[in-house]
Amino acid sequence: MLNIALCDDTKLELSVVENYALQYPYTKVEIDTFGNGPKLLQYLSNNNIEYNIYLLDIEMPDMDGISLAKKIREFDKKAAIIFITSYSEYMQDVFKVQTFDYLMKPVDKETFFEVLLRADLYLHSTHSYFEFNYERNKYILNADEIMYFEKSGRTAHIYTETKAFKCNQTIAQILKQLDSMTFAQIHASYIVNLKYIAGMKCENVVLKKYMNNELMDTYQELPISRKYKKDFKTKIMNYVRKRF
Template sequence: MIHIAIVEDEDIYIRQLTEYMERFQKEFSQEIRLSFFRDGDEIVEKYTADYNIILMDIQMQFMDGMTAAEKIREMDKKVIIMFITNMTSYAVRGYEVDALDYMVKPVEYFSFCQKLKRAIDRIPQSNENYLLLPVETGVLRLNVKEIYYVESYGHQMIFVTKHGNVQSRMTMKKAEEELLQYDFFRCAKSYLVNMKYVEGIQEGCCMIHGERLQVSRQKRKEFMEALVNYMSEAAR
């Protein structure tokens, strides 16, 4: 099922887009789930990073669509954004936030249909898995395979990734529960490592991403067994 967010403050266009969506689903046998927001600040504040497509009005009362899109891009690099506007000059700025396209009001069904099909075709059809992290600005969607390791530091969690470090309020217990299924292992009280990136073991430390992470004495035997099993599976 495709999850589409509609961010629009005018009732006439909310009704029109809803009708178009219902018609599109029938014509193309496509299951679509809709979420509605009345203003840019509303979707940013409640952002959950589980949308495939966002149809965003540009001119709204409290937070314009362009500003909302910029904030969403900080949390979600993958979601497809399309603007709805009656001023094409605004839509050109959409390229700054990697928007796919824009629809000009009043929206005609044929144009809507063509643009929506194009957006759906762009939805990634991969087996990638994502972790939703509570962060200071809201929620961030993080690709699991890009995480090297997780470190607890005070009351914060540090996710060390290919694109830099991310701080989160998620607990280590929650992170372990979420990531255990993706070949992560808790090698010490403060470290949860992605077995995919383990380079070796030296002097009781796990070598990963050029760093030495302590493997606790209690976890050492279990960790070595898990690493050997992972390497055996990966070699098949």
């Protein structure tokens, strides 16, 4: 499913693009519409909601789309931002805010579907999710935000930057859901996200620690066993190459 925020001060354009989005044939879409940037930002501030895609008109009187995108990027680095504009002269500026793409007005439905499909594929290829049940509740976490898993008896503890969760999956079941290029098993009881690796210290892997999205001066150490050390070193080297 795609959660989309559409912001355009022109009611006709708002209606047309909203209808196109609801006709998107490849996956279910939920879309919220906003007549200006401040209303969108206020809604985000008041509600605990995340959008996968932002469709932003550039020419708006209260706050132009590029300024709005800069505000969004202050708290959301992952969503796909797609601009809608009548003027190609803005194109030089839109890519300064990690823009996914842009659409020219009047928006053509088939072109819109093509851009939305590419955004859909991009989001699902770069942001995988980890699903689990615990005490009759179902949870879905963004795998990118999981620091590590710790297995203790029948329970697996899942640690993110801000919270801890529990599930009853085995190590094998957990690994089956994860991207093998991003996560590595380092011990019979531990799986780590390579994104958070700071280095190695003796027989331990050193993890970065964050608080409120800020890197802390302290680090966390987890044991690495000889059995997994070679594979871990290979994975971390490949991960660094892939990123840089």
